[in-house]
Amino acid sequence: MYRKLLFSKSSCRRLSTQYQVAKAQLQDWKSVVGLEVHAQLLTKSKLFSGSSNVFGAPLNTAVSYFDASLPGTLPVLNRKCVEIGIKTAAALGCRINEVSMFDRKHYFYADLPVGYQITQQRAALANDGELKFPVIVPGKKTYYKKARLLQLQLEQDSGKSLHDEELKRSLVDLNRAGAPLIELVFAPDLETGEEASSLVKELILILKSLHACSCKMEEGALRVDANISIHKCGEPFGVRTEVKNIGSVRSISQAITYEIQRQFDVVSKGGTITNETRSWDATTRCTIPMRDKEVLQDYRFMPEPNLPPLRLNLSSSADSSTSSDIISVASITKDIPELPEDTRSNLVKTYQLNQDVAVILVNEPVLLEYFLNVIEHIPSIPAKLVTNFLINDLLTFCNKANIDVESCQLTYTHLEDILTALNAGTINLQACRQLIEILHQDPTQNVQTLIRDRNMEQITEDETIEQLCRQAIERQEQAVKQYKSGKKKALFAIVGEVSKLSKQKANMKMVVAYLEKMLKS
């Protein structure tokens, strides 16, 4: 289900710093989060019509007579959508139903020309799945969480309305009307915003690997609604609110964290939570109430009489040879590719990576691809050196530059050259970082040339290192004193000084060894 809501004009009330104070008392309270995810299916045509299903087509050009609700037109189920639905359901461990049915859900809205949405309410395509996913919270150990998938259903998307407040005019674009969606209804098994965003991240990885959905949240290809409530430990669940219009994975965590805190704030001031729909405002970073016109709506569900029940062949033999119209589930599920969790455990097993590293690699498909390529092409480079570089240097650079790994200009050849040089000891890590920056600015450059022209080679001659260390010891008297008095951490200051003196080119391993030796005496 995907409803249209109107915003209320009420201004956003920011709850800011008192969070810190409130957090202490929150311990007696538990938050409960459930997600409903709509994913637009990557198909050539729509769910029940032959018109094209592409994002960004010129307004009202991908609209068949059926999509425009012309009287007398009938829905014809797109087989491809069912196949993608089955694949997704299988990947999420669902029970796929031999018979599922379509229903009409009625409500009036200008971008819903027929007056009802065709969905699966009574008998969905699949039920009772489970998604297990790693939760990454910065500064905490990665842990695994499970959420039950209650239902996976096929349904139509609506069109889009545009309201021109000044001209008092509404415009409708029906390109999206009738586009195929799967709705995934998860049980309220989550507790925090981070868990929710981690669930969605995992779901995105799965949907992408199945080519089920582009998962571009900014295009609305993946839409996440969150149901949130809080209750005192040992008491029944509280009244929940629904948060909509979450436009990015990062916002999921922010919106839910905000909403949990807001609810706690209301309750701790003696207020009560009302069952309402709220909208996430990414600019002000808070949820604001929506005027939900459908709150009192009775959708008057009714079986869709123009579509016979959808029957699937559940027998285990993948017999696709029969000319029958009935889709064989086995013939579809046999093509399911490796899923993210399998990839992680393979990485841990094959390359002895630690779990957190595997999680990060799988979350960043580009990094994973780089990793696997480097390991294959230059087996002499240790896996750990590669992952350290990819995660601590490349990914960190991207995060600081606020770009996706995909949009980093560094090419695979650059990467190979840098790692080869690093592994050979030609350059040190600092030089690597500089190279990333330079190459991102100008990807036409060549790594070897850069190292040569800009004198980036690492300093490894004993005499030079020894001399640099001596200089540093002289300059860092204070640190030396501290170190000698037992404060081992003070060594870093001296190491840093060496690095500075060598213009970041000294071999740090040698520097540490020299310094330790020199300061002992």
Add this chain to the structure above:
Amino acid sequence: MKRHLQLTIKQLSASYADGSISPRLVVDHALDDAVKLKHLNAFIRISPENSLHQGKESEHRYENKNQLSVLDGVPIAIKDNFCTKNLTTTCASGMLSNFVPPYNATVCERLAASGTVLVGKTNMDQFAMGSGTVDSIFGPTKNIWSNDLSDNKWHIAGGSSGGSATAVAAGICYAAIGSDTGGSTRNPASYCGVVGLKPTYGLVSRHGLIPLVNSMDVPGVFTRNVSDCVDILNAIAGPDAKDSTTIRRPFKKIDIPFFEDFDLRNVRVGIPKEYHCEGLTKEVLETWMKVADLLEDNGAHVEQVSLPNTAASIFVYSILNQCEVASNMARYDGIEYGHRAGNESSTEELYANTRAEGFNTVVKTRILTGNYFLLRKNYQKYFEKALRVRRLIADDFKRVFETPKNNEKIVDVLLTPTTLSDAPLYSDFISQSNRDQCAVQDFCTQPANMAGIPAISIPIRLSKRGLPIGLQLMSRSLNEEMLLRVAGWIEAQVEFDCLENEQIYAARS
């Protein structure tokens, strides 16, 4: 009297082929008659330019001996709830008074591909909700068998496909397409003295038929004889990728050479006792019994059977009908097509005014009632329960046709009345509400829609008032061939002359 009107479609097309009759002439006559009989109000719109053009094309094909089918050059009419490309399709409603479909219904497409000539679109009850063709924004259709067409002395044509029945009964067309949801083809066929077939649900595509009740709607066929009915059915039946509810199995064309030679000795005819119901007139009962005797006397096994849930059927039909109507009518909001009210101050206002202006009281009542039944709190009590009873009704038929209990024998066809009486006077008919009328008018016909089985109404004789009386035959799903064979045999025996009425003579003398 135009001599070619007595011909069957096969004979007509043979005459076209040997050059003794010209398709253009026949089309001319059809258009002339449509104008002369305008006062019957059979047509909402005739399309003379189109028909003349098609007639000319057909003539060329015969000249070149490449006619498309036995239907080439045959004038037909289509009920105004089938979408016809570039030809206004109104459903006799204000809501669609300006609706010009950009596409053809499958039935229209197939008939056009067979070479038929479309004379026009016929009158009906608004959105096919009715059994009299009296609730049309274009006014009621008058029964051609009425002795007096003046004032309130005329009889109704029946409905909701009264326009199509009249176009055929009046000899304007050789065949017409209607729709049948609860009897909308068979009822006017019976009142107008023509053959009316409701095929098995799913045998003929509904694509392009503006729906009343999707799970019961079937395109229906009107002709003056059973042979013509077979020819039309053969042209329109069969799977359609655009309608997922059509039966996937390819349709095998029906071929019945001589109805008279049909041997009745292997035919088992059931007379369901529940159809001997309250309100059944003596004349209809007599007709029913006479034909049953006729069948038995000629070797058929005739026996009484029971369909115990018949009486519940009409109530259940009414609930399901209203629920689907409520849903199907939701699309008429004035945004994409159809009537749009002037007030655009808000979307809600626009919807409300558009729908208030575009629908008549009958449609509005059904929408409101249907939505009430579908409310979450009522769904189980009404809709779900109705579905369960519908299953019982279908099981009743299954038992007599396929899986008998105890020592019962199965039957091939059921013989029943189509309507309880001959055509009522308009003045009598409108003295009751649409709802009450439908409950009476559809009593014998809607069970076949509930079960999806084929049924046909054939004219038998005239009542004392000089109005036709028809009887209904029903059979198991996809058993059209048996149904039509028996119907053809009865037709040959009773020798009813569809065209023998004063209005036709008056118009053509």
